[in-house]
Amino acid sequence: MGEATLYGLCGAALVGLGLFGLIVHPQPLRKILAFNLIGGGVFLLFGAIARRGAAAGFGGDPVPQALVITGIVVAFSATALAVALLLRLFQETGQATLHLDG
Amino acid sequence: MTDRPLALDIGLAFLVLGVAVWTIAARDTFAAVVGFVAFGLLLTLVWARLAAPDVAPTEAAIGSGVTGGLLLGASTRLHGTQTPAPGEKPGAILRLAAAALCTVVSAGLAAIVLLLPEPAPTLAPQAATNISATGLGNPVTAVLMAYRAIDTLLETVVLLLALVGVWSLAPDRVWGGFPGPRHHADPDGLLPFMAQLLVPVGLLVGIYIFWVGSVAPGGEFQGATILAAMWVLAMMAGLVDAPAVSRRWLRLLLVAGPAVFFAIGLAGFAMAGAFLAYPEAYAKLLIVTIEVPVTLSIATMLALLVAGPPERALR
Amino acid sequence: MPNSATAGGFLLILAIVLPVTGALLSLVLGGRHAERVALLVMPAGLVVAVAIASVVWRTHTVLEYSVGSWDPPLGVAFRADGLSVVMIVTAALLICGIGAFARAQFPTPRGQETRTSLVFWTLLLAVWGALNAVFIGGDLFKLYVALELLTFAAVPLVSLDGRAETLTAALRYLLFALFGSILYLLGAVLFYGAHGTLDIVLLSHRIHAGPVAWAAISLMTAGLLAKAALYPFHLWLPPAHAGAPAPASAILSGLVVKAPFFLVVRLWFDVMPRVPERAAAQMLGTLGAAAILFGSVVALRQARLKLLIAYSTVAQIGYLFLMFPLAVEPETGHQWNTAAWTGGVLQAISHAFAKAAMFMAAGLIAEALGHDRIAGLAGIGRALPITVFAFGLGGLSLMGLPPSGGFVAKAMLLTAAVAEGQWWWAVVVLTGGVLAGGYVFLVLARALADASEPLTLLSPISPSRQAVVVALALCAVLLGFIPLRPSELLQIGRPDIAIGGPR
Numbered sequence: 001m002g003e004a005t006l007y008g009l010c011g012a013a014l015v016g017l018g019l020f021g022l023i024v025h026p027q028p029l030r031k032i033l034a035f036n037l038i039g040g041g042v043f044l045l046f047g048a049i050a051r052r053g054a055a056a057g058f059g060g061d062p063v064p065q066a067l068v069i070t071g072i073v074v075a076f077s078a079t080a081l082a083v084a085l086l087l088r089l090f091q092e093t094g095q096a097t098l099h100l101d102g
Numbered sequence: 103m104t105d106r107p108l109a110l111d112i113g114l115a116f117l118v119l120g121v122a123v124w125t126i127a128a129r130d131t132f133a134a135v136v137g138f139v140a141f142g143l144l145l146t147l148v149w150a151r152l153a154a155p156d157v158a159p160t161e162a163a164i165g166s167g168v169t170g171g172l173l174l175g176a177s178t179r180l181h182g183t184q185t186p187a188p189g190e191k192p193g194a195i196l197r198l199a200a201a202a203l204c205t206v207v208s209a210g211l212a213a214i215v216l217l218l219p220e221p222a223p224t225l226a227p228q229a230a231t232n233i234s235a236t237g238l239g240n241p242v243t244a245v246l247m248a249y250r251a252i253d254t255l256l257e258t259v260v261l262l263l264a265l266v267g268v269w270s271l272a273p274d275r276v277w278g279g280f281p282g283p284r285h286h287a288d289p290d291g292l293l294p295f296m297a298q299l300l301v302p303v304g305l306l307v308g309i310y311i312f313w314v315g316s317v318a319p320g321g322e323f324q325g326a327t328i329l330a331a332m333w334v335l336a337m338m339a340g341l342v343d344a345p346a347v348s349r350r351w352l353r354l355l356l357v358a359g360p361a362v363f364f365a366i367g368l369a370g371f372a373m374a375g376a377f378l379a380y381p382e383a384y385a386k387l388l389i390v391t392i393e394v395p396v397t398l399s400i401a402t403m404l405a406l407l408v409a410g411p412p413e414r415a416l417r
Numbered sequence: 418m419p420n421s422a423t424a425g426g427f428l429l430i431l432a433i434v435l436p437v438t439g440a441l442l443s444l445v446l447g448g449r450h451a452e453r454v455a456l457l458v459m460p461a462g463l464v465v466a467v468a469i470a471s472v473v474w475r476t477h478t479v480l481e482y483s484v485g486s487w488d489p490p491l492g493v494a495f496r497a498d499g500l501s502v503v504m505i506v507t508a509a510l511l512i513c514g515i516g517a518f519a520r521a522q523f524p525t526p527r528g529q530e531t532r533t534s535l536v537f538w539t540l541l542l543a544v545w546g547a548l549n550a551v552f553i554g555g556d557l558f559k560l561y562v563a564l565e566l567l568t569f570a571a572v573p574l575v576s577l578d579g580r581a582e583t584l585t586a587a588l589r590y591l592l593f594a595l596f597g598s599i600l601y602l603l604g605a606v607l608f609y610g611a612h613g614t615l616d617i618v619l620l621s622h623r624i625h626a627g628p629v630a631w632a633a634i635s636l637m638t639a640g641l642l643a644k645a646a647l648y649p650f651h652l653w654l655p656p657a658h659a660g661a662p663a664p665a666s667a668i669l670s671g672l673v674v675k676a677p678f679f680l681v682v683r684l685w686f687d688v689m690p691r692v693p694e695r696a697a698a699q700m701l702g703t704l705g706a707a708a709i710l711f712g713s714v715v716a717l718r719q720a721r722l723k724l725l726i727a728y729s730t731v732a733q734i735g736y737l738f739l740m741f742p743l744a745v746e747p748e749t750g751h752q753w754n755t756a757a758w759t760g761g762v763l764q765a766i767s768h769a770f771a772k773a774a775m776f777m778a779a780g781l782i783a784e785a786l787g788h789d790r791i792a793g794l795a796g797i798g799r800a801l802p803i804t805v806f807a808f809g810l811g812g813l814s815l816m817g818l819p820p821s822g823g824f825v826a827k828a829m830l831l832t833a834a835v836a837e838g839q840w841w842w843a844v845v846v847l848t849g850g851v852l853a854g855g856y857v858f859l860v861l862a863r864a865l866a867d868a869s870e871p872l873t874l875l876s877p878i879s880p881s882r883q884a885v886v887v888a889l890a891l892c893a894v895l896l897g898f899i900p901l902r903p904s905e906l907l908q909i910g911r912p913d914i915a916i917g918g919p920r
Contacts, residue, residue, distance in 0.1 A: 002108075003108070006111055007152060009215055010115040010148075011211075011215075012211035012214075013122075014119070014122055015207065015603065016205060016207045016209075017119070017123065019204045019207060022596070023196075023200040024196070025126075026192070027183075029131055029173070029176060029177060033135065033173065036165075040141065042606060043157075045607075047148075047149060047154055047157065049609060050152065051154075053222050053224025055224050055226040056230035057230065060152065061229075062225075062226060062229050063229065063250070064606075067253070068160075070257050071602065073261065073400075074260055078565070078568075079169055079172060080268060081267045081572065081573075082588065084410055087410070088576075088579075089584040089585060092579075096180050213628070214607060214628065217627075217628055217629055219611060222610070223610075223613025224613055228491045229491065232487075248485065249493075250492065250493055252485070253493065253562055256563065260562060260566050262444075263540070263566060266536060266540065270532065271576065271579070272532060277530075278529065350447070353447070356444070357444060357445045360441055361441055364441075368430075375486065378485040379485045
């Protein structure tokens with residue numbers, strides 16, 4: 001099951017990359033991007049686990065695959081809410097920053 | 103099943119990581135978002151390689167397509183505010199510390215991946231033995247609509263709540279009005295022309311993908327996203343205007359999916375002795391009865407989440 | 418597949434279905450009817466909560482239900498034990514009180530629907546449904562969905578007034594919450610990868626100490642700590658809870674912030690009960706102690722009443738995490754475990770009532786005066802005596818003075834700490850009580866002082882709203898009449914920590 005492990009490692013790297021972006025970028029929109037990257041990494045890990053669970057004629061364990069679909073939808077709604085908050089904040093203040101004195 | 107990863111997979115994995123690095127490291131936010139869309143499309147390929155033909159189109163459509171569209175729109179509107187002030191950018195020491203922390207996290211996770219038990223625990227056999235009771239042919243749909251239907255049900259509510267939250271951000275004076283700016287259809291423009299061609303085709307494709315999901319890869323989320331994308335395209339091309347959020351039919355359309363899901367779930371007490379249980383003879387019929395309004399509702403929710411909060415008041 | 422306890426299970430389903438369908442209905446019917454829908458759902462939900470409690474108490478067993486007749490690991494199970502039941506009833510009482518209080522602030526509009534009335538009532542019901550889903554969830558992924566439901570319902574309540582400060586606070590809250598969720602999900606993914614199930618009970622049977630289990634639990638705990646605003650993840654809480662409208666602050670500080678704590682308890686006591694975790698428990702306790710000291714000291718320095726109360730929440734959450742080092746000591750005897758267990762849970766619910774009352778009192782004061790500056794509170798004690806009295810009653814619980822639930826909770830934590838030889842936690846509890854006394858008296862002294870000129874209230878405050886505030890504060894006081902020993906109700910479902918020995 002070589003490709004599962006490979007993509008699992010890829011997912012692990014993505015989580016770290018996304019976490020770095022989250023810490024290092026002050027702009028909220030970049031943080032939101034970083035969140036999506038971390039999410040992609042976590043889902044990829046789950047997908048690797050699903051692939052490892054291939055059995056009974058299925059190419060992968062269907063339970064984690066279904067949960068990833070749910071997770072992708074939930075992640076999108078989180079992004080939508082965060083972006084809407086950010087845009088509204090920009091409308092109100094003319095800036096897109098999280099600093100309270102801004 | 104191969105034991106060693108193909109060169110294709112190694113190359114794809116490196117490409118994915120490379121694009122991810124680009125997304126983090128790019129100075130310009132717009133470039134970063136473009137990188138993210140590419141990242142999503144590459145992930146779609148990865149899902150195909152991981153034998154997940156249901157996840158791949160979901161990632162392409164929602165993870166990359168709709169999310170990317172949303173972020174592109176946002177980065178355009180926020181253009182000019184995205185260069186951080188000198189005081190805000192973290193210093194070199196913080197960046198080094200963050201890099202060290204993240205390397206440790208990644209390394210730890212990588213070690214865990216290598217330490218996962220062999221043979222891998224899996225629910226695939228259980229899913230396979232029980233699938234005949236659901237009347238479905240696609241095991242992922244069986245998980246989403248039967249075994250773990252409560253997750254899917256709550257997830258539709260989560261989507262709806264996110265929409266309510268987005269709507270709540272409208273200024274009071276435009277409450278109840280139309281989301282987003284009015285797009286006017288330029289009669290000579292390319293976008294309306296293409297939209298008029300694509301939208302009917304896209305609607306059919308979306309319906310087909312939803313329908314076929316009970317026996318083959320596909321299903322409500324993928325189908326709903328395509329329907330939503332067509333609606334968004336039509337709105338942006340100016341063919342239709344975004345509906346006002348106070349319209350009763352819109353609210354009904356949004357609520358129909360979760361409501362039918364709840365109703366059939368509660369009826370399960372009478373029919374099969376438990377919430378969200380389906381009597382074996384009617385399982386597939388009930389599941390499809392749930393899926394149709396859920397697909398329509400989710401398509402509406404996705405399209406409206408992209409459209410954003412009301413910005414133009416009702417006349 | 419056979420199903421268990423269908424009649425009781427129906428109640429569990431209703432606990433989620435009622436509030437959520439109420440939210441859907443209020444969205445469809447529109448802002449003109451949202452309040453009425455909420456007022457219909459609230460008593461019904463309270464009845465369901467009490468019914469669940471009575472079933473669990475009568476049968477003295479955990480109420481279990483497999484959704485769709487699919488048993489775990491393939492399906493999802495709901496479980497209500499003593500702890501769940503206590504939280505569900507608290508949530509129902511609190512929501513009913515908040516609903517009664519908020520009617521004047523978010524009334525049904527006469528003409529067109531208004532944004533705030535629709536959004537507030539819809540989201541309040543959604544928060545309730547999400548809380549119940551967290552309290553009875555038995556599956557880690559379903560709990561993830563419930564947590565997201567809770568976050569999306571709570572965040573827009575913070576920014577309801579649309580000002581730049583509250584928008585910033587809401588965005589910061591959302592980012593912290595998303596950070597917490599993704600860590601939680603990562604941990605759950607690792608659990609599945611190692612054990613092939615996400616069901617809590619099945620996991621507890623299959624789990625064994627090892628790097629995978631440790632990594633998973635650390636990630637999930639870290640994520641939940643960020644959502645619970647435990648020091649050092651507390652930065653988002655004060656502006657968010659202070660910026661929300663008073664009834665929203667009440668539910669945010671009262672219960673929304675307790676849900677992640679509830680899940681940490683589930684993880685540590687239900688998923689990993691037999692894995693020794695003393696060092697980690699001490700670390701959680703240390704963070705809790707830091708929260709108590711930091712939160713209380715910063716609260717003393719606040720100029721605005723709502724911010725003071727919000728920092729007090731940061732401090733009081735710290736007490737909850739003192740439960741961990743005191744309750745995970747299998748060697749020193751079961752009785753002190755149970756005392757710490759009862760104390761921690763009692764702290765959670767008495768704080769919920771007390772804090773809700775205090776936020777609502779602060780809301781009434783702000784409505785009356787037009788501001789919530791502590792320095793300008795002089796004379797409000799004469800103008801709104803009942804409100805200030807309620808504030809004081811809530812403060813009793815925060816300080817840990819009798820009679821109050823807070824006193825019983827802190828006394829149990831103290832006795833457990835002393836009996837187990839971990840006297841340093843006792844010092845922290847006592848110091849926290851003194852500091853809490855400091856900031857409560859700070860406010861009361863100002864409020865009871867005479868104004869230099871007669872006070873004119875901006876708007877009349879109806880006695881019924883003040884009565885609701887007092888009622889909630891009295892709940893916190895009534896909890897103080899619980900006997901000072903481990904609670905039998907809370908023991909239902911605790912296999913390892915049993916009064917008088919293992920099950």
